[in-house]
Amino acid sequence: MPPQITRLVYLTLAIVAVYFLARGFLVPASFGQYGWYRGNALKEIAALPIRYAGRAACAECHEEAAERLAKGSHQGLSCEACHGPGAAHAEDPAEAAPKPENSRFCLRCHEFNLSRPAKFPQVEADDHFPDQKCAECHAPHSPMQAPEDASKRNAKPVKK
């Protein structure tokens, strides 16, 4: 074998050996556990913090509100759709409870918009008692009923 070739073959072998050795050291341990990726990534992603506790969690402590909600037209809504993320509060009730900010938030869902499905109940904000707060007439947890608070009982929403 001519020296040119043997030298090059040795060089190649050395490079290949270094490559495999480097692989042995640098490929993460869980790589390939489930597929061509780091198996531990699944656990890492699964361990990220949660901010929305879920309807069931709220219902555990707020039975009354949950029951009321389940009976009215807002039954499909999750508490946190209106209240916002509450995992911190659900973990520790001393944490400030999530509260809907103002009555604009009702309009987020109910403001009239042409693109909304026609059967969805919508109101023209400017025509539907613009001077009053929604909650004066609609109990948020059961919107077709007047709020329990007597002082707010100005009108009683009735189905047409």
Add this chain to the structure above:
Amino acid sequence: MPPELRESLLEALQHVQGYIYPNDVSLGWSVVIVVYPYITGLVAGAFILASLVRVFHVKALEPTYRLSLLTALAFLIVAPLPLLVHLGHPERCYEVMMTPHATSPMAIFGFVYAWYLMAVLLLELWFDYRRSFVEWAKASAGFKRLLYRVLTLGVEDVSPAAIQLDEKLGRFITVIGIPSAFLLHGYVGFIFGSVKANPWWGTVLMPIIFIFSAMVSGIALLMFLYLVISRLRRVPVDMGCLRAIGTFLLSALVLDAAVETLDWIHRLYEAEESLEVLVLLASGKLFFSFFLVQVLLGTIAPLAMLGATQVFKERISLRLQKSLYLVSSLLILIGVFAMRWNVVIGGQLFSKSLRGFTTYKIALVGQEGLLMAVVLMILPFLLLIGLVKFFDPWNTRETPPATT
């Protein structure tokens, strides 16, 4: 998030036309990624010019043989830098080699690159220069001597038989090198051509277009370098060599233009869902860089000039011919850059919703800014100067007569 980026994206948002997917406002790949296929293309083109001498025995090109190899090497060394610079986590780049995902064209890059650098270019240079290394080692002392000796890999046999073997093996490597050069750049085309999500990129012709444009740009670069270096070295230009390069350049350019035209005919004829947005793209956002720079300045004008040098060979003065070659090689270099720009940036200007366009405002500084791109473009030329100094392609170095 970085405030400058925020500002510039907010401004881009102001200039969005039509409807784009919200994540499509910012361009993931910037001007740095334009430089990447441009540089790899120059490598492949330069190498193919070199192989014309070695494999196809085009004697006229002899004066540029070594220069072509060194140019290919200089640009090849810089080729992965744009990618590296662009990575969000450059410190993790070793993963591409350690756990390459077999279905990803980008993962294969590491291996194609390593193959091309080590198995093709360096080997070819080694076989070509081994004898010189041995001679230079004898003629120098100290560190330099050590360096040259290491470069010989300890093979110091310069008997005619050994040199002949070098010659033979070198040719063999070049033969392997041609498909490898096609692979290197065809694969860069494949990075774009394989993106089916993007109708501007996702065509089977993309690798072929990239190969031809690579040849065009690489040959043009060598023509340019040859003219400039001859002037710098104050040696007369070998007109036969220049003409030969010119002929190859013209043929490559014709092929390139033909394939790209074919691509457009195909798109227009098939008229897929995406055609509307692509036509709007080419005639709107890319009008300047596509029609004016790539097509008119980068293709039609050099075609006419190179054609003229062929047709009126006898009737125009050498001086004029040289200027025509110089200007057309420059125009082609600019045109191919514009082509890379149109592919990389153009492909991200329209949204994959096929309903609208975003804008690209090139940043001046920063990891992916204009300055970085300019530096990356200058770097290979500096390297080339170093390589030319070191490898001495024109045998100007004094070597003592071989004493064996």
Add this chain to the structure above:
Amino acid sequence: MFGFFARAAVGAWAVSVLRPVKAVAQKVAQSPVARSAREAIQKAFVTAQTPTGYDVHAHHWAMAIDVERCIGCGLCAEACKGENHVLKEPFYFRTWIERYIIRKPDPRSFELRGETLVDSPNGGIGGFPPSPVRKENILRTFFVPKLCNQCEHSPCIQACPVGATFDSPDGAVLIDKEYCIGCGFCVQACPYGCRFLNPVTKTAEKCTLCYHRITHGLRPACVEVCPTGARIFGDLKDGNEKNPVRVFIENNKVQVLKPHLGTEPRVYYAGLDKEVR
């Protein structure tokens, strides 16, 4: 002649010698000293994690969208940003809502439908402004929630050079942000515009189906807050007959987005219009 032999010999050498080299390299890498060194190195690259009592092979998650129910309130997109700490800037969304307004055709033409307007101001977070087209001129208008389609044949996974994005055994396409090199190829490869490069972490990001929630028995945040049930989520390996996705897919003709690309999305849409892409 000699050249041929040289080539053949090199080839044979390479094959016969490479295999033992690999074996030796592996043996070295497996030796106790090397193992402790490797563990030290890997610790520098990989973070520790807490195991959960969740069996990845016992689930297969799926999502469906009922376009006709979406009211475009934008709570889903907002909740997603909150739950997943997505950047608040209006260029980064893991999920968003599009509004389609298809005009009536010009009465003098023979066309069936007029021009289509699409918009998604801030991804729909905060709702949509009143329609720019008057009611009389609208043929049809609706909202379409968009999110990662968790494709069976994901172009993004195919494109990832290092295996930092992958299809988990339980049906979510996820990103390992500790391993992502931030090349952006997956962003280019996604036909649905569902990925982006986070400029802070410098890694790719996208919808995970709220993997941290679904593995803890919760629904994804967007599904949790959707008031109308436009987003339906469930486990295909859950034998329960009332499994919401199964029921939905049995009762509706479903479609996927950009089916011609062969990505086989696992997010199913009911009530799509041809203009949606």
